[in-house]
Amino acid sequence: MKTHLLTTTNTFKLLLLLAVLFFQLPVSGQQTNENALLWKIEGNGLKSASYLFGTVHMICEENFVMPKKVLSAMEQTEQSYLEINMAAPDFAQQTQKYMKTDKPLSGELSKADYAYVDSLVKAKLNYKLSDLGDIKPAIVMAFLMQKSFTCKVLSFEEEIIKVSKAAGKGIDGLSTMEEQFSFLDKIFEAKDMGTYLRTYTDTEMQKITKVIMEAYLKEDLQTIDNLMSDFSSTNPEGYRQLLPVRNQLWVTRMPAIMQTKSTFFGVGCGHLLGKEGLVNLLRQKGYTVSPVN
Numbered sequence: 001m002k003t004h005l006l007t008t009t010n011t012f013k014l015l016l017l018l019a020v021l022f023f024q025l026p027v028s029g030q031q032t033n034e035n036a037l038l039w040k041i042e043g044n045g046l047k048s049a050s051y052l053f054g055t056v057h058m059i060c061e062e063n064f065v066m067p068k069k070v071l072s073a074m075e076q077t078e079q080s081y082l083e084i085n086m087a088a089p090d091f092a093q094q095t096q097k098y099m100k101t102d103k104p105l106s107g108e109l110s111k112a113d114y115a116y117v118d119s120l121v122k123a124k125l126n127y128k129l130s131d132l133g134d135i136k137p138a139i140v141m142a143f144l145m146q147k148s149f150t151c152k153v154l155s156f157e158e159e160i161i162k163v164s165k166a167a168g169k170g171i172d173g174l175s176t177m178e179e180q181f182s183f184l185d186k187i188f189e190a191k192d193m194g195t196y197l198r199t200y201t202d203t204e205m206q207k208i209t210k211v212i213m214e215a216y217l218k219e220d221l222q223t224i225d226n227l228m229s230d231f232s233s234t235n236p237e238g239y240r241q242l243l244p245v246r247n248q249l250w251v252t253r254m255p256a257i258m259q260t261k262s263t264f265f266g267v268g269c270g271h272l273l274g275k276e277g278l279v280n281l282l283r284q285k286g287y288t289v290s291p292v293n
Contacts, residue, residue, distance in 0.1 A: 036291030037219050037269060038069055039279055041258065044286040048262040050254075051077060052278060052289070053156075054269030056216050060151035063213055066159050069292055078261040080164040083268065084180050085173035087161045098181035101136045105129060105190055108137070113194030120144055120197060138188035144197065148205040160266045172257075174250045174267070187242055221273055244276040251281040 039052040051073035074080065085091070106114065106129075117140070118129035124147045132140055164171050175183075200208075215223035250267070257263050271278050282289050 034273065034279070034291050035219050035221050036293060037216075037221075037272075038067070038073060038292040039272070040073075040290045040292050041282060041287050042290070043288040044255075046258055046262075046287070049076070050258045050263040050265065051292070052265045052267070052272070052282075053160075054221075054272045055156035055160075055266050056213065057157065057268060058149075058153045058155055059213060059216075060149075061154050062151065063217060064154045064159075066156070066163075071163065073292070074160070074163055074167075074264050076262065077169075077264040079170040079172070080160055080264045080266065081172050081174055081257060082157055082160065082266050083173060084175050084177055085171060086157055087165070087171040088173075091177075094177040098177060099136060099139050100134045102134070103190070104134060105132075105137065105140070105193075108190035109193065113191075116194055117197060136185070136188075137190045137193050138184050141188060141193065141196065145205065148202040148209075150206070157266060160264070164264075170261075174253055174265070175246070179249075183242060183246060186237070216269065221269065243270060247271055247276055247278055247281060251278060251285065254278075254282070255285065 037054040041050040041052060053070055053073065088094070105117070109117065114129065121127055121129045121132065121140070121144070124144055129140075132143075161171055211223070215221070250271075254263075254265070267278070273279055279289050
């Protein structure tokens, strides 16, 4: 298995970005005046405020900046939580463990799709698809997607980990690695690979990513929603697993975490808004959740 094609950290970030590009809808089609990436969580018995920050999992270095208000929020809180604990000592081993499948692509793809994916793997990675052996479809997609980036990429998660460690603060995750990969397994199925890769060429991916990044830097979640809305219809169950199901899981865990220590939460921006977004779900639990502008 050629796991050295990507670092384990980059593999996971690419998987999450694939999810953003294909399924995540930040606003679920509804208009909102609350276009903010950082939210303050107060009330409902909390001794001190916690914060919720919406990230993009990969961004070109020239576009990367950690907003001062985000750094201020991190200073005011006692610990940080990401979607998963990417700072865990066994993160690399755990990622590699869940990259494997017992269903090789040779038995999952049609002959036409296998030949097409094989041609892309040969052209972009200098391997045959058969060389990738027991790697999951989503990982193969991540390998190929990496080649559509023409810039050095950074992530907000890495910066959050860096700042937290420098301040001697704890870092943890809202989901386990097993949970996170189980959601991704339900979203990326082998039968969809041919369609995705024919539709989302390097040029198309670069165009979509550019629009997303420009909107993100403006904190314009509505634009991202408008762009993403077409994708949800391609896999309704995948979308449900990726966003609403995970949001409901996390919102059941966040109260106990915040009650123990004031917390800075960093999750993909697609999880914030909409009826089933974290902001609304936290408000339904009695918290005051306010945009920080």
